[in-house]
Amino acid sequence: MTAWILTLVIASPLVGAALLLLPRAENRRVIERIALWGSLVTLLLTVVAAVLFFRHPTDGGFALKLAASWLGGTGEGADLREAGNPLAGAGIDVAYRVGVDGISIWLLLLTAFLTPLALASSFTAIRERVREYYILLLLLEVGMLGVFCSLDLLLFYVFFEFTLVPLYFLIGIWGGPEKRKAANKFFIYTLGGSVLTFAGVLFTAYYAYAHGAGKFTLNIEELMRLARGGAFPPNVQWWVFLALAAGFAIKVPLFPLHTWLPLAHTEAPTAGSVILAGVLLKLGTYGFCRLSIPLLPDASRAWAPALAVLAIAGIIYTALAAWVQRDVKKLIAYSSVSHLGFCILGLFSMKLAGMNGAVMYMVNHGLSTGALFLVVGCVYERYHTREFDKLGGLARRMPVAAFFLIVFTLSSIGLPGLNGFVGEFLVLLGAATSNQVTDGLAAGPLGFSYAAAAAVGIILGAVYMLYMCGRVLFGPLVEPAHTPDTSHGLSHDLTRREVGILAPIALACLLLGVYPKPMLSSIQSAAQANVFQPIEVRQASAGALGDAAPFVAMGSEIGIPMLAVAQQEGPPATVAAGADDLEWVTSARFVPQEHDSP
């Protein structure tokens, strides 16, 4: 049971999708019920998985693991040649490997939590091709759950790409007036990036294979072990990082690669927006923290200032852009870009606090922005518009909706006591203390000035969100003619179903804001075990690097020239030139270490 639970979680929406083929297409109520119950079963299974996960302390490692033979891999360290698999004979180790740690379990829970809510929010909004709609949403859930469970790079990539397809159709079929353009842009943009990501992944595995790993493995844990042993020299990392980042940065999206997002959000149906903002954007940040930082620690450090500058530029730039939007949904879409900048900043602070903050920020953003889209969806269903100029004073007409909109706005702008604050605070704390030696981690690449610059975004965040609330909720009542539309069982204010969708999210926001400790401690142990290399490990691996030892053992990264160059904020060209001087690193033979537990 324990080993199979994650597989069950991933497969359960598939079962739901298959069951959806049974009823007749006109039978809308039945279809909706099946879809909702299917996703609730997934939620239940995920909760079971979480309980199993937390019942067995793992010191941060992966748990609930299952490995099954696929393309030559067999899983747990068996000799590949004995498995009798032809690909294994060629030294190829690709398997179905799943498992979760303290980081992915929360994202898994977030996905399973948001999907039923997104489904339930569509009951009145979607009336055409209902069956296809719910099948696609459930397929989308499979992809997202799969990404967060994957411990094999090929599996990860398959699920990562698979999420594109259902969302493409969701936007393209059930979207707004510019749905085709939005769907195409979204698809091509993200596909273009992830092709590079895949190239980077393959090269990483190939490099390890060519330099002594003995097999072509895509096992993430194995590659992490190799990386800890210093398998990937910094100049190799530098290029691989760029390739991986191309896909992840587009997904996040990192400024200036964000332009697909506002359009996709504006055109997508409400549930699509919720899933897109709530979970899909996190695939990018998750990729950074699962693959880029652990596999390519030196390059991550070298690139961190550049990424942080882009993140901060994005935070401020998109916040300003959000302020002048006339469409509520577009405003929230821009705010997403601004918020995700904080995530990147936290991740690349290379500190436990920053990492904790970033992962928590992912979950928070999923909850609060997802919920904001849900509320806006409720308003849109009644008024058929989202424009500021046509709406106003809705607090009078919809007091309950106004309450929820304000709660999620407050969560989004980081009011202490709600979840947003904890993530935001820890991200800034991580960025500010990045250049100190703390928690057994070497000094990181960022510093107080980064935190100070990002904090400007917090003020602007309050500006545009309150501007939005003020325009929509307060002032004299403004409604378009012949609205509110109360057909299809809607009432002026939120219905019971809608309250039932929003209340759990509000509760989660409050709970995580008041008592985030369980979440933070599990994220932290995972970050220590699977993301960062503590100083001792770096020193141990420095032994394998021979000449480099005295430099690296200093505990700071000054010994790696390319970082020293990168810190002068020079353009990438000079960084590359610096990397050329690294004979001592490239010539050093790497000796894979079996288990270097800190």
Added chain:
Amino acid sequence: MDIAFLKLLGIVILTAPLGGALVCGALGPRRLKDRTHWASIFGVGAAAAAALALLTQVVGAVRTSQTSGHEAGGSHVSATIPVYDWIATGARPSASPPVAAPIKGLPREDARLPHAPMELSSPSWFRVEFLVDPLSAIMLATVTCIALLIVIYSRDYMRHHDHAERGYERFFAYLALFVFSMCALVLGGNFLLLYLGWEAVGLCSYLLIGFYYGKPSAAAAAKKAFLVNRVGDFGFGLGILLIYITFGTLSYHDVFDMIARNVDVTGAALDPSKLTTLALLLFCGAAGKSAQIPLYVWLPDAMEGPSPVSALIHAATMVTAGVYMIARCGAIFVHSETAMLVVAVIGGCTAIFSATIALVQTDMKRILAYSTISQLGYMFLALGVYAADSAVFHLFTHAFFKALLFLGAGSVMHAMGGVIDLRQFSGLRHALPKTCKLILIGSLALAGVPLFSGFFSKDEILHHALSVHPALGIMGLVTAALTAFYTFRMFFMAFAGPLRVPEGVHPHESGSWMILPMSLLAIGAIFAGYLGVGFVGRPFHAFLEPVFHNTFLASTLHGAHEVVAAAPAGHAGAAISTGAAAGFMAEYGLLLASGGLAILSILAAYVVYGKNPWIAATVRATAPRVYGLLWNKYYVDEAYDLALVRPLRALGRLCFWLDEYIVDGLVWLIAFVPQAMGYGARGVQRGALQGYGLAMGVGLAIVVTVVLTW
């Protein structure tokens, strides 16, 4: 003083109002309806009872320590009480941070012993913890008791003809939520909780200013308040981050302890310029919350909220949070002469600046708002001249008389059907006799007339200001005269002369739900000042002495206290010497002068506004520019709009334009390259067989040639 009992009291102080707010919000609309105020009254009442119990505990502790620990040169009464782990990352601190014994008779020499450098780890382990000491005890008692009176007052105020106003339950929920937030701000034992309370009171203020959200002016005022506060909080937040970077902890106890030992997180000596930066960043937050120059602009607009809110939040409690914060962080501020000077100068300037604006305004609540800004300026002036106990004392007396005045204004407004413009009515002493008397008491206290509370606390501040920065002291004196003048201008315009009311209004005296709380506040407005009078031993100051003796009081010759050895940095105050006799003369001379000024100004106001209204008109006509400048509040709002809001909006539009056309355009350009290649190659694939055949033939020929010649 029993730690477990204190913890229990602290929890009651926080949870009772929060529970009240939840009950109001959850049961108010459907079940309680017109009775919702009871939930709020019980919640806040329980908090007030607990706060008074806490106060008696602390008073007892201070007594004991002062009798036993006097030899050691002062005592330290404070307890840090952990409640639970909140934001916990990094390694758990190996030993739990020292929980100060409730009574710590620590000889001062001990605090200066050289310490081993701290280890290089900074556990970001933030807990919910309470700090109980005389300062927090007195603040809690003031906040909860005044809040209770105001909640009781609101029961009638928020009704018309005994029908609850729209949003009745919402109002009481917010009010109780505010009490919770303010108590969290005061009771919190670290900077993170301070920030939590700080933002939460800001939120409640936002919600309550925008209470009548249908009014565009109210919605705009609410937004303005929140945003201006956020600007201050930006600095405040950075200050907190910087504290963490410097000291590796956010706990008050640890931070102040490290400053006393002059070490930072790495074990090195503190950099004085860093402390200055810290103090100035924190002061940004204080200037926002306590409406000081340049961030005061939100407070006058905040009067769009219901009057009880103005009384509670925008006069008596929330706006004093900045004063509380600086008093709390005295350890940081007194080490920076620059910061102290900034605090004093900003305070003094704000006091006189807003007093001049108040001279010509005609909205009764706005006059009181500018007066609040001005009085807060006094408090900052006091902090800046090392007289933190006088600042807190003025905060305490001000809470009574200003709350009373706002409630009185509310009573007038209630009677006048929502009209509060002084030009619309006069002679109300006939229609509202009780309100008139109560407002008179409040005005006398605000004007600083001898024997009323405001007189004693203001006089103390002027005394200290004159002895440290004479120029600021003289500004303070002028402000005192202006204060008395505009207060009684307001009073005479409203209550003197023949009875005149707006059309269609039938003035009626408020009911006992409103008069009773005002009467209790009036008692405070008269007698609160006697807690600080010399001939009864200044019990208020003696009570606060343990909080400030290592910080503000250690840094200057101040009142009757001895000078203690100067802290590491030198201080301006230490240079001032006042002989006992000269000090006595100066003090009593000042008492006479400021009392006399107040009475003269009141007489002047009586002559101009009570007897001969034409004088005011003549003055206005002779100096229209000055009048216009003051009437338009020095055009500060307009200047901010022009200098900040519009450029930022324009920048936003520019960003959006860039996004639509440049950034996105570049992406399309990149996408266009493969497309263009496709177009280029299209000519090859026309579907004409001859072309394909030709290409095939040529290709084959090339391959064959290459293979053969190899």
